Amino acid sequence: MIYFEQEYGNDCTFIMCGDLNARVGIKPDYAVYENKHILDMLPDDYVMDDAIERNSQDKTVNDYGKILLDFCISTGLRIVNGRCGTDKGIGKFTCVNTQGCSVVDYVLCKSDVLKLFKTFEIYDPNIVSDHCVISFSLNMHTLDNFVDVKNKGDHVKLLYKYKWDDSKKDLYMNVLSSEENTIHFESLCGNILLSNSHEDLDLNVKTFTDILDGVCKPIFKHNLHSNFFNQNHNKDGVYFDHECKNLKNYYYTSLNYYRNNHCDDTRRDMVAARSNYKKCVRNKKYDYDKLQTHKLELARKNNAKLFWKMLKGSVVGNASSLSSDDF
Structure with a gap:
C-alpha cells in the first residue's frame, strides 16, 4: 500500500x-x-x-x-x-x-x-x-462494453471469449504489424502525447482496445454455447438424501426464529442446527466418496473401459453460477 x-x-x-x-x-x-x-x-x-x-x-x-x-x-x-x-x-x-x-x-x-x-x-x-x-x-465511470452481452436478471452473460491458439501466432503477428494497424498505433501514440484530461485517457484506452479487438476477433474469437449458461446445476450432491434435506429445512426454520427474535436461545438453536446439517452432509459425502473410490478400484482391476469412464467423469466439472443470494 x-x-x-x-x-x-x-x-x-x-x-x-x-x-x-x-x-x-x-x-x-x-x-x-x-x-x-x-x-x-x-x-x-x-x-x-x-x-x-x-x-x-x-x-x-x-x-x-x-x-x-x-x-x-x-x-x-x-x-x-x-x-x-x-x-x-x-x-x-x-x-x-x-x-x-x-x-x-x-x-x-x-x-x-x-x-x-x-x-x-x-x-x-x-x-x-x-x-x-x-x-x-x-458507482464507477465506465466505458461502453466491448463484448456483446445478454442480460438475465442481475447477471451479465458473455456471448464469446478470446482463446489463444499457438498455431495462429504468426497470423496474429502479421495482422498486428500490418500497414493499416501500424498507422492506427502511430495515430494513437500521437493522441496519447496530446492527452491532458481523464476523458482523453479513457478515449485512448478505448481506441487501443478497439484496435486489438479488430485484430483478435477474426483469429481467436470463441463462441460460448447457450447451454454453458443455462445448465440446471444440481446444487446438492447425489449423496444428499432425506436426512440431509430434513436437517436443512430445520436449519431454515431455526433461522427464521432467530430473525424474528434475536436472543441467545434462538441463536444457539440456529447455530446447532447449522452444525448438525453440515456434519451430516460431510459424513454423507465422505461415505459416498469412499464407495466411489472402492468402485473405481474394482473397475481398474476388472473393467478398463468402465474405469476410464468413471475417471473422466470424476474430473470433468460444470461451471458454477452460485449467486450471493444462493450462498
Whole structure:
C-alpha cells in the first residue's frame, strides 16, 4: 500500500475487505482532536480527519480491534460497515456462532471513496458459514462494453471469449504489424502525447482496445454455447438424501426464529442446527466418496473401459453460477 501511494500518489486508492478477527465497537477510526494546544502545534498543511459517524451492533473492543483502529488512523482508511447502504446507522453483526455475535468482517476504504458506494448490505446468517455475506457495489465511470452481452436478471452473460491458439501466432503477428494497424498505433501514440484530461485517457484506452479487438476477433474469437449458461446445476450432491434435506429445512426454520427474535436461545438453536446439517452432509459425502473410490478400484482391476469412464467423469466439472443470494 505504501509502495503504490509513493509510486502513483493520489492517482490510486484502496478497498480492503475480509475477516480481520478485529472487534472495534463504536470507537472512532479517525484521529480525534480533543486538545486545542496540539492543534496549534500542527503544520499549516496538515489535513485533519473528518469525523464520520459510524454505528455497530457490536460494542466490544479486542486487541486486534485496537490494532485495526490504529491502522485506519495511520493510513486514512475508514470502516464502511455501519456507514453505507442498508447497513448505515446499524453495523450489523457479521459473525454468528456458538460463542455469540460479533462484527469481525470489514470493508475498508479511503474517506473520499465512501460516497461512491452504491450499495452495502450484510446478509442474514447462512447455512454455509458462521460469517455473513457482505455485498457492496460502487458507482464507477465506465466505458461502453466491448463484448456483446445478454442480460438475465442481475447477471451479465458473455456471448464469446478470446482463446489463444499457438498455431495462429504468426497470423496474429502479421495482422498486428500490418500497414493499416501500424498507422492506427502511430495515430494513437500521437493522441496519447496530446492527452491532458481523464476523458482523453479513457478515449485512448478505448481506441487501443478497439484496435486489438479488430485484430483478435477474426483469429481467436470463441463462441460460448447457450447451454454453458443455462445448465440446471444440481446444487446438492447425489449423496444428499432425506436426512440431509430434513436437517436443512430445520436449519431454515431455526433461522427464521432467530430473525424474528434475536436472543441467545434462538441463536444457539440456529447455530446447532447449522452444525448438525453440515456434519451430516460431510459424513454423507465422505461415505459416498469412499464407495466411489472402492468402485473405481474394482473397475481398474476388472473393467478398463468402465474405469476410464468413471475417471473422466470424476474430473470433468460444470461451471458454477452460485449467486450471493444462493450462498
